[in-house]
Amino acid sequence: MASEPIILEMRSITKEFPGVKALDNVSLTVRAGEIHSICGENGAGKSTLMNVLSGVYPYGTYRGDIIYQGTESRFRDIGSSEAAGIVIIHQELALIPELSITENIFLGNEPGRGGVINWVEAKQRAIDLLARVGLEDDPDTQIKNLGVGKQQLVEIAKALNKSVKLLILDEPTAALNEADSQHLLDLIRGLKSRGISSIMISHKLNEIEQISDSITIIRDGKTIETIDVKADGVNEDRIIRGMVGRVLENRFPDRTPHIGEVFFEVKDWTVQHPLAAERLVVKNSSFTVRRGEVVGFAGLMGAGRTELAMSIFGRSYGTFISGQIFKDGKEIQIKNVSEAIDAGIAYVSEDRKALGLNLLDDIKRSIVSAKLSKIASGEVVSVVKEHRAAEEYRKSLRIKTPTVDEGVNKLSGGNQQKVVLAKWMFTDPDLLILDEPTRGIDVGAKTEIYAIIRDLAAQGKGIIMISSELPELLGVSDRIYTIFEGAITNDIPIERADPETLMKSMTSAKKKVTQP
Incomplete structure (x- = not known):
């Protein structure tokens, strides 16, 4: 891939939140038509880096430069990055369950004239886009009636409709079974053959090893190394060593x-x-x-x-x-x-955002929420006991946060999962x-x-x-x-x-x- 032109350079990106430096001079280079994976532990800064790239964190909220297709880019929001051909698909899919496949694909970008939507054209274009991603379902099907694997394909169809040049996938196979995961990986390879570059974040190292041309490893908000898979050779142990800074025997x-x-x-x-x-x-x-x-x-x-x-x-x-x-x-x-x-009986849900957590709560309240009686006298909750219990789980589960007063919505997905686990362990x-x-x-x-x-x-x-x-x-x-x-x-x-x-x-x- 070294002979291919560079489509993206992120130079010395630094992003800070109150009390924590999420990214510290991180650099990333992606070549045209390559599949570039980003690996790192929870809280390493992977998703934060992609949110900077896609405009979720707009220009001015971080330090460093983004050079895209040879020009410095200062994306102010997701709309401006999408207009440039950069599309991000988050781990939590941005689809509306009650709307059809067609409506979701063209939401906010419906074909028509004079304020009148041309649904005939939209449906035909949806059929063509679905064919490109290998989905044969009726475009009038509501999203809620599709499995997660098919919903991922609808998200990619949306990206293709936006003339994507650089596709960012954040944990795209996390919720998929083996067959759906393999279909999605094959599709990403197919996009590569059509000149579309992809950046993939994943914790499934066997998939990373299988599909990647290059792998950048981030640890504690810093770039550790970038591996050329073909030239350097790679295996799961090699990736793990870079991610955690030690060998997991x-x-x-x-x-x-x-x-x-x-x-x-x-x-x-x-x-x-x-x-x-x-x-x-x-x-x-x-x-x-x-x-x-x-x-x-x-x-x-x-x-x-x-x-x-x-x-x-x-x-x-x-x-x-x-x-x-x-x-x-x-x-x-x-x-x-x-x-x-x-x-x-305790149940740690597979869907932490919808069923496991209240994203408006802080960490300490989330951890004790399932059994307040343990830290209450009568009907009064002891804030001292609440804080002490949450601190114990923060340390024992290594939840990466400066304080248990932090909102759970500010944690990485993996650290949110640890909070859910702590919540149910607290019920004994x-x-x-x-x-x-x-x-x-x-x-x-x-x-x-x-x-x-x-x-x-x-x-x-x-x-x-x-x-x-x-x-x-x-x-x-x-x-x-x-x-x-x-x-x-x-x-x-x-x-x-x-x-x-x-x-x-x-x-x-x-x-x-x-x-x-």
Whole structure:
């Protein structure tokens, strides 16, 4: 790629927020038609750098220069960067669920004359754009009826409509299953063949290694190095060493399980879809959890893992049809989230922004919010106890923030996830359900969370771990259930589990439960 002309230079970019220097003289060079990845731990400054580039943080709020297509650029907002051909797709997609694909693609840029929108032209152009990204859905389909993978393709179609020259993708595959992730990576390669440059931020190092021409590593707001993949060679360990400044010998910490008796059991659990009564999202599912045990749940996206977890956690998803929950041998009734918390159950949601946090709150209030009774006398919350509890979790989970009085909306995605984890650990649960707990989290922080899971299990707590990453489930779990189309299809002890066995059970409706 070294022979290709340079399309972007970011020179000595420095960006400060109150109490923290997010970027410290960061430099980045991207060549035309290359796929350039940016790696770094949570809070390293990756997203901040891209927000500077795209005008989210406008000219004048940072120091340094942006040279784009040979000219110094001073973007005042996203509109001005998009007009120049730079389009950013954030991890939290900017689509309106109630609008159609066509309406979302052309929102604010509708074709027409004299103030009258030409929807015939818009629909035809939408069909052409969808064809370019390999999406065959009717352009009149509402976004809320599409899976996350297809929504990502709609975002890229929007970018193509804006005549994108430089596409920025922030964790584009974080919420995708393996098949959708591979389709998206293939699409990015296809854009490269048409001369479109891409900058990709991702914590999935296997994908970074697979797709990148160059990799820039940022650590603690500073540029560490840029690697030419073809010339220098690269592997995951090489990237990790640059990201964390040390070698991670074992990403999954050593653990000697001490598994006790069954203390939590779900029998014949059946739940309807909240809007379509004819559709069962959980079908006669039964499972057990032992004290000190980490139980993995594996399934393709849409298989019903999250629906099962949320419906157990105070019936917070779908319409309950039938089933029983037993704790310590006694049947318990859990009809809402408050009763679930009182029963010693906690649920770390896969969607931290929509379900895990109030983005208007500060860190300390977020951490204690699920069980205020622990720090209250009567109905009065102790601000001293609140601050002390939050500080303990800030230190133990290494939440990167100068103070727990900071708003959670100012944290990086991975640090927000740590706050959610702290919030539920604060409730002292007996059963902790973790739904994609390491999504959007860097490898160093993942190792820390795996250690937390190990320590919680060592305390005799039961852990349910839902993950789309099979190596993660195999590295952390003592036993793994597989789910297909809302039904549990297998119960596999870890010593008999491997990716092939899991995938067979994740893609088959035939129920073949193997007792450990």
